[in-house]
Amino acid sequence: xxxxxxxxxxxxxxxxxxxxxxxxxxxxxxxxxxxxxxxxxxxxxxxxxxxxxxxxxxxxxxxxxxxxxxxxxxxxxxxxxxxxxxxxxxxxxxxxxxxxxxxxxxxxxxxxxxxxxxxxxxxxxxxxxxxxxxxxxxxxxxxxxxxxxxxxxxxxxxxxxxxxxxxxxxxxxxxxxxxxxxxxxxxxxxxxxxxxxxxxxxxxxxxxxxxxxxxxxxxxxxxxxxxxxxxxxxxxxxxxxxxxxxxxxxxxxxxxxxxxxxxxxxxxxxxxxxxxxxxxxxxxxxxxxxxxxxxxxxxxxxxxxxxxxxxxxxxxxxxxxxxxxxxxxxxxxxxxxxxxxxxxxxxxxxxxxxxxxxxxxxxxxxxxxxxxxxxxxxxxxxxxxxxxxxxxxxxxxxxxxxxxxxxxxxxxxxxxxxxxxxxxxxxxxxxxxxxxxxxxxxxxxxxxxxxxxxx
Numbered sequence: 001x002x003x004x005x006x007x008x009x010x011x012x013x014x015x016x017x018x019x020x021x022x023x024x025x026x027x028x029x030x031x032x033x034x035x036x037x038x039x040x041x042x043x044x045x046x047x048x049x050x051x052x053x054x055x056x057x058x059x060x061x062x063x064x065x066x067x068x069x070x071x072x073x074x075x076x077x078x079x080x081x082x083x084x085x086x087x088x089x090x091x092x093x094x095x096x097x098x099x100x101x102x103x104x105x106x107x108x109x110x111x112x113x114x115x116x117x118x119x120x121x122x123x124x125x126x127x128x129x130x131x132x133x134x135x136x137x138x139x140x141x142x143x144x145x146x147x148x149x150x151x152x153x154x155x156x157x158x159x160x161x162x163x164x165x166x167x168x169x170x171x172x173x174x175x176x177x178x179x180x181x182x183x184x185x186x187x188x189x190x191x192x193x194x195x196x197x198x199x200x201x202x203x204x205x206x207x208x209x210x211x212x213x214x215x216x217x218x219x220x221x222x223x224x225x226x227x228x229x230x231x232x233x234x235x236x237x238x239x240x241x242x243x244x245x246x247x248x249x250x251x252x253x254x255x256x257x258x259x260x261x262x263x264x265x266x267x268x269x270x271x272x273x274x275x276x277x278x279x280x281x282x283x284x285x286x287x288x289x290x291x292x293x294x295x296x297x298x299x300x301x302x303x304x305x306x307x308x309x310x311x312x313x314x315x316x317x318x319x320x321x322x323x324x325x326x327x328x329x330x331x332x333x334x335x336x337x338x339x340x341x342x343x344x345x346x347x348x349x350x351x352x353x354x355x356x357x358x359x360x361x362x363x364x365x366x367x368x369x370x371x372x373x374x375x376x377x378x379x380x381x382x383x384x385x386x387x388x389x390x391x392x393x394x395x396x397x398x399x400x401x402x403x404x405x406x407x408x409x410x411x412x413x414x415x416x417x418x419x420x421x422x423x424x425x426x427x428x429x430x431x432x433x434x435x436x437x438x439x440x441x442x443x444x445x446x447x448x449x450x451x452x453x454x455x
Contacts, residue, residue, distance in 0.1 A: 363402030
């Protein structure tokens with residue numbers, strides 16, 4: 001019976017969930033056993049024919065999940081159950097199954113193989129999200145909207161600028177992921193406490209050959225386990241990705257408020273229901289889903305950090321926690337990336353509402369531009385700031401446009417004529433380098449994609 005929403009199918013992509021299914025995990029463990037046997041044969045420790053048999057039979061086609069589960073129920077050891085189930089189908093070659101290895105050689109290296117697949121999926125998702133942001137940054141680089149600080153109107157910016165900031169945050173996650181992979185994607189064949197005593201005089205060569213066969217690097221040194229600072233780093237990177245996605249989704253949720261009404265998730269008008277009782281509701285449910293799942297992923301960082309600590313050469317405190325945190329972190333991060341990419345790709349933009357919202361403060365959001373104009377005409381900057389602060393208060397209190405207040409003020413009119421005031425109050429004239437910054441980071445991102453063969 002399914003209980004968790006990942007298992008029921010509510011959350012997660014098929015592509016990522018497949019990597020962490022029990023049968024896939026079993027196959028990766030069998031892959032490690034096969035690589036070990038092959039490496040033994042390469043250094044003439046075991047007969048080549050027996051290694052070939054073990055390699056051929058190390059498949060879920062022959063080693064059934066149900067049989068492994070039955071053995072584990074009896075002996076209370078998951079890896080030993082795999083070893084016995086593989087041995088049962090290998091005939092005389094079973095004498096060489098798991099030769100010189102310890103359980104963590106198999107399970108930790110198998111986990112690394114899962115990481116390798118999972119991170120390839122996450123990286124692809126990040127690239128797809130990047131492409132969606134690229135398109136929006138370019139399309140809306142000149143679309144003016146009000147920038148907000150503390151939730152209040154600040155200065156004009158552009159929607160493309162906002163997307164560009166997100167795009168480069170995403171680029172940093174790609175960089176972190178690449179750097180993390182170098183430390184994470186390692187396996188080992190080092191025996192019970194890391195000394196490789198059970199593997200004999202060819203131990204270091206066996207480890208090197210087995211890992212090469214599996215397409216990963218050997219750990220430079222390890223105890224019975226691969227040290228968990230590597231896993232902690234990965235969960236930390238995924239937690240950062242999750243935090244960014246919640247940040248982006250929260251911004252869209254805020255801008256979808258009816259009082260603001262600038263951005264909207266797509267809404268399937270023909271079928272989608274916003275509320276069981278209120279027919280008018282159009283909720284940002286996908287963004288809210290991203291925000292909710294992001295909290296779960298970030299919470300997984302705590303047990304990942306706790307797992308760095310172990311007794312002596314190993315204990316078993318990591319195992320139970322990792323059975324939750326590794327699949328959950330990978331599956332949910334991948335799923336959130338798929339969701340946010342869909343959100344951005346289908347985002348509904350109300351440019352007219354953006355223009356209206358800039359006008360809500362009746363020009364007061366352009367007070368800095370007027371201050372700069374006054375200082376260029378010789379007024380002390382501090383004096384200009386305080387003077388305009390009082391004029392904005394007057395504008396708001398008397399419900400007059402800021403332009404009207406400025407035009408009536410003798411002190412301002414001595415320095416600025418009406419044309420200059422009008423120019424200073426035009427949001428399009430006070431975007432600074434916003435458009436150029438967008439164009440610069442778009443070029444940078446395109447060049448980065450080009451180096452790996454993406455458009």
